[in-house]
């Protein structure tokens with residue numbers, strides 16, 4: 001639970017908002033019933049139930065975007081309802097609700113829901129009698145919406161930038177190991193759902209240490225960047241490319257069965273050998289290939305591809321070993 005809260009920003013926000021709603025609205029719901037205002041009490045109770053159900057849905061399905069829209073719609077409808085059946089005190093709830101809308105949802109959704117909420121409340125003659133009161137409400141609610149809009153947009157932009165930095169290797173521009181773990185999980189789920197094959201190549205630059213030792217670290221870095229460029233030029237846009245260690249890379253190939261894996265591995269290996277060199281010394285790679293087997297875990301799959309790659313190294317380097325099943329013997333693919 002702690003791990004999900006830490007890794008899923010949207011889920012954490014939904015959970016926090018649901019907890020704050022429970023703490024903030026429950027005393028009012030009780031008070032409404034005690035004061036003989038059952039209708040308003042029922043609205044408060046409905047808000048609490050809907051928010052709880054929305055948060056539970058987000059936890060169960062992981063569909064946080066849908067849950068966030070549901071939460072924002074519930075808050076807004078609740079506010080409009082209270083403004084029409086209670087007095088001015090109901091209107092005051094719209095301010096935190098507007099802020100929550102913008103923090104929970106994307107720009108278009110939050111603008112739409114907030115505008116509808118402001119208009120819905122402004123139409124209430126019970127809570128806002130007279131034109132000047134209505135105008136003052138619309139003006140203040142619009143200003144709060146604009147502040148929230150600006151703040152939420154900036155915060156979202158910075159969060160996306162930070163996420164991109166955290167998942168990318170700055171030298172080659174490829175995704176890093178953390179990025180790979182996320183992408184592997186997504187691709188495995190999609191493959192299981194669609195029945196489409198999924199392939200993985202793990203490769204390592206041969207004798208890379210000697211490049212560093214003979215020509216310096218900068219020359220080694222240039223080789224890493226060159227290899228990454230060649231891989232990108234020889235794979236499709238929906239293939240995923242990762243730098244998983246110093247001179248170790250992986251390519252995740254959606255839709256690639258055994259034959260396609262063999263073909264892509266051969267193409268990459270030959271392209272690196274042909275196009276990458278360091279001060280005239282050719283650069284080669286050793287590749288381990290493994291198709292995803294339904295039912296196996298990401299770590300077992302990775303271990304199989306890794307094992308095949310080490311086998312390629314031991315067999316003399318600059319070659320591909322394909323490991324089709326969970327157990328060796330491996331199959332040469334070159």
Ligand SMILES: Nc1nc2c(ncn2[C@@H]2O[C@H](COP(=O)(O)OP(=O)(O)OP(=O)(O)O)[C@@H](O)[C@H]2O)c(=O)[nH]1
Pocket residue numbers: 171204205206207208209210212216217218219220221224245246247313317
């Ligand atoms: N230039 C550079 N070198 C790196 C980087 N990350 C790791 N290395 C170096 O990569 C080298 C890897 O060496 P080894 O693991 O011995 O492998 P190798 O020399 O490629 O030998 P084989 O893999 O067996 O073919 C080490 O010298 C690391 O210091 C990096 O970002 N830049």
